[in-house]
Amino acid sequence: MQIHPLAAFADNYIWTLHDGQRALVVDPGEAAGVQGWLMQHGLVLDTILITHHHADHTGGVAALREASGARVIGPTVEPMPEPLQRVDHGDTVEVMGLSFQVIKVPGHTAGHIAYFLPALDGAPLLFCGDTLFSGGCGRLFEGTPAHMHASLARLAALPDDTRVCCTHEYTLSNLRFALAVEPMNADLQRHRAHCEALRERNLPTLPSSIGLEKKINPFLRSREDAVRQAAHARDPLAATDEVGVFATLREWKNVFR
Ligand code: ZN
Ligand code: FE
Numbered sequence: 001m002q003i004h005p006l007a008a009f010a011d012n013y014i015w016t017l018h019d020g021q022r023a024l025v026v027d028p029g030e031a032a033g034v035q036g037w038l039m040q041h042g043l044v045l046d047t048i049l050i051t052h053h054h055a056d057h058t059g060g061v062a063a064l065r066e067a068s069g070a071r072v073i074g075p076t077v078e079p080m081p082e083p084l085q086r087v088d089h090g091d092t093v094e095v096m097g098l099s100f101q102v103i104k105v106p107g108h109t110a111g112h113i114a115y116f117l118p119a120l121d122g123a124p125l126l127f128c129g130d131t132l133f134s135g136g137c138g139r140l141f142e143g144t145p146a147h148m149h150a151s152l153a154r155l156a157a158l159p160d161d162t163r164v165c166c167t168h169e170y171t172l173s174n175l176r177f178a179l180a181v182e183p184m185n186a187d188l189q190r191h192r193a194h195c196e197a198l199r200e201r202n203l204p205t206l207p208s209s210i211g212l213e214k215k216i217n218p219f220l221r222s223r224e225d226a227v228r229q230a231a232h233a234r235d236p237l238a239a240t241d242e243v244g245v246f247a248t249l250r251e252w253k254n255v256f257r
Contacts, residue, residue, distance in 0.1 A: 022046040023046060027129060065081075105129075132213065234252050
């Protein structure tokens, strides 16, 4: 199995997986780039996985389905380009001989789901859409801080070596914010230097890993003293429990430039 992100729009990634014959794509916001890639590698599109309803994740679904007859799998609750197979938390999805576990991760949208593969060539794999980004998390369009905090905790509980396939290249701007929260975090400083070098060569900073995100992502670190203190300094009146700290971080990030 080969895993590869296709760049789309300004900063989206459409993640692909193929076995040399059949392919799986995740969140195809547009069809043309995917079709070109399938053609180039002589692949047949087998399955489309969707994490949530936003157009930059679903815009290419209808055209790809029409061209290939691929099966489409997406969340319950959310408005989706029909027809599709709807899956929910705890379901297992069989794709090209692989068994993905469906994890519900509401917050960015109300019905957002992630797809987790416990083992592929030695390490787990996670397609998490716009819930977890490297160094950040999705905006709360349809959920509360408590929803998103619980969703991120669910993802943080996955094995440390889980490869995290996020759908946007937001890493450098996320790390700039993360360093405003935790300027003394050495892992964060190191990771930023690493990602800057990757971006200078126009390479993706992804996949990340759960183990790394737990060290550098402030949105997974609202229990850490340094993060709690930074949130308190930012908003001394905000709640100081984990969700309160998370909510302060999210609001701060919304206006961070
Ligand atoms: Zn989105
Ligand atoms: Fe998106």
